[in-house]
Amino acid sequence: MDAKVLFVDDEQNVLDSINRMLYSEEYEVALASSGASALRFLAGNPVQVIVSDMRMPEMNGVEFLKQSRSLCPDAIRMVLSGQADTGSVMDSINYGGIWRFIAKPWNDDDMKLTIRNAVDLYEKETQRKQLLVELKDKTNNSRSSMSRWRKKSGNGRCSFRRKTVCWE
Amino acid sequence: MPESAANNMAKAEQTPDNGNGATVSAASTEPGREKFEAIVNENAVLKLALQKLNEAQEQLIKNEKMASIGRLAAGIAHEINNPVGYVSSNCTTLSGYVNRIMEIIKMYEADIPKPMIERHAKKIKFDFIVKDIDKLIMGNIEGLARITDIVNNLKKFARNEQALEFTENNINDGIRSVLVIAKNEIKCYADVTTDLGDIGTIPCNINEIEQVILNMVINAAQAIRERKREKKGTITITTKKEEAWVYCSIQDDGPGIPGDIRRKIFDPFFTTKEVGIGTGLGLSISHDIIIGKHRGEILLESEEGKGTTFTIKLPRKQEAPAVEIVPGS
Numbered sequence: 001m002d003a004k005v006l007f008v009d010d011e012q013n014v015l016d017s018i019n020r021m022l023y024s025e026e027y028e029v030a031l032a033s034s035g036a037s038a039l040r041f042l043a044g045n046p047v048q049v050i051v052s053d054m055r056m057p058e059m060n061g062v063e064f065l066k067q068s069r070s071l072c073p074d075a076i077r078m079v080l081s082g083q084a085d086t087g088s089v090m091d092s093i094n095y096g097g098i099w100r101f102i103a104k105p106w107n108d109d110d111m112k113l114t115i116r117n118a119v120d121l122y123e124k125e126t127q128r129k130q131l132l133v134e135l136k137d138k139t140n141n142s143r144s145s146m147s148r149w150r151k152k153s154g155n156g157r158c159s160f161r162r163k164t165v166c167w168e
Numbered sequence: 169m170p171e172s173a174a175n176n177m178a179k180a181e182q183t184p185d186n187g188n189g190a191t192v193s194a195a196s197t198e199p200g201r202e203k204f205e206a207i208v209n210e211n212a213v214l215k216l217a218l219q220k221l222n223e224a225q226e227q228l229i230k231n232e233k234m235a236s237i238g239r240l241a242a243g244i245a246h247e248i249n250n251p252v253g254y255v256s257s258n259c260t261t262l263s264g265y266v267n268r269i270m271e272i273i274k275m276y277e278a279d280i281p282k283p284m285i286e287r288h289a290k291k292i293k294f295d296f297i298v299k300d301i302d303k304l305i306m307g308n309i310e311g312l313a314r315i316t317d318i319v320n321n322l323k324k325f326a327r328n329e330q331a332l333e334f335t336e337n338n339i340n341d342g343i344r345s346v347l348v349i350a351k352n353e354i355k356c357y358a359d360v361t362t363d364l365g366d367i368g369t370i371p372c373n374i375n376e377i378e379q380v381i382l383n384m385v386i387n388a389a390q391a392i393r394e395r396k397r398e399k400k401g402t403i404t405i406t407t408k409k410e411e412a413w414v415y416c417s418i419q420d421d422g423p424g425i426p427g428d429i430r431r432k433i434f435d436p437f438f439t440t441k442e443v444g445i446g447t448g449l450g451l452s453i454s455h456d457i458i459i460g461k462h463r464g465e466i467l468l469e470s471e472e473g474k475g476t477t478f479t480i481k482l483p484r485k486q487e488a489p490a491v492e493i494v495p496g497s
Contacts, residue, residue: 013310016254016304016307017254017258018257020257021261024293055246055352056356057400058398058399060356081246082245082246082252082253083242083245083246083249104246104250106253
C-alpha cells in the first residue's frame, strides 16, 4: 500500500505530534503548515486522504478544502479542529465536502483507525470505479457480439415469439 | 433597566448637590424645619434611587463583560484545544517510546548478545526515538505553558470581585492579558503590533479598563475582517504618558467609521454588526467606564477607507475619589 495522507495545520507542534503518532503506520505522511503550501504540494503530488485544520490565517480550512477538490477530486477529506461550532461544521460539510470531522483534542487510536478507514474507502472507491469501467467494456463487447450474431441468424426476437406461440 | 443606565451619569452628578444644599440650609434657619424635613426625606429617596441605579449600572457592566467572554469562549476553547490536542497525543506516543526503551534495557539486563540488541533497536527505530524524545518533551512544555497562560489570563479577566476602589495598575499588563484572550479572534484577520511605553501605574479599576480595551481590540479585528482583503490587516496598540495623562490608542486599518454614524456609536444598543455578533453595548459601556468612572476621555479619529483610531485618555491622578458614583457609599 503506497497511500499518501496530507495533514494541514498552522501549528507546527500539532504537525509534529501527528507525524510521531503515525510513524509506524503503513501510509506515507505529508505535512503542510498552510493552505497555500498544501495546494502547491497537491498540484504535483496526488494524495488519497486530506486532513485539514479549520482556523488558519490567510486561507482557512474550508477555503483550502474547497480548492483541493479540483486538484484531488477523489481524495477523502477530513477536518481536525478544536472549533466545532455548528457554523464551521456546516461549512466544512457543504463547501469542503468532508467525510469525517475529528475534534481536537483527538484520541490517537481513533484517529489512526479513522485514517485507515479513509484510505480503505479511497481504495474501494477507486476499485469500484475501475470495475465499473471493466463491466461497461464487457457489456459493450457482448452487445456487439450479440448484434453480430443477430445479423447472421436473421431476426432472433421473432423466432423466439414463434416458439412461445408453439408452446401454447 | 438598561435605558436608565444611560441617564445614570446625569443623575449621579445632580444628586450630591441636592444633598449638600439641604445640609447647609438646615443649619442656618429654624422656621423652615418642615421644609427641611421634606428635603431630607426627598434626599433619602433620591440617594436610594441613585444607589439602585449605580447597582444596575455595575450589573450591566458585569453582564456585558460576561457576554463578551461568552462570545470569545469558542475561540478560547480552540486556543486551548490545539495545545491539549498535541500534548495528549504526544503523551500517548511517549508511553510507546518508553515501552520500547524498556525493552532495550531489559535485553541488556538479560545479557543478550549485542548484535541481537542492535538488530532489535533498528527494528523499533530506537535512534529516531532517542532523537525525538527531547523535541517531544519541549513541545509538551511549550503547550502546557500556553494553556496555563490562557487559563490564568481568563481567570484574571473573569474575576467577579467587587473592586469598588481604584488600585494602582499598569495598563500595559491589561493590554497583554486582553491580547492572550482575544488571540483567536484576531490572528486570522490581523497582526498586532504593540508599542507599550513606560507609563507607570495609574489609579484605576483594571478589570474595567481591560474590558474597554478588549471591546476596542475586538471591534478593530471585526472592522478589518469586514474589508475582506486577501492580506491580513494591522492593529497597532500604543501607550504613552504625558504630564497628567496616560494614553492608550488602538488603531486599525479597517474600513473606517462613516461620518453619519460616528455620533451614534456610543449610544446604547447601537450596532452595525449582525444580530448575535454585537450587543450594541460595548462602546456605550466603555464610555461609562472611561468618562463616567475614571474621569478620562475617549478620542476618535476615523477616515473612511483608511481605518480608525480610538484613544483612551486616563488621568494619572484621581484628585478626589469619585465617591458619589461608587455604589453603596
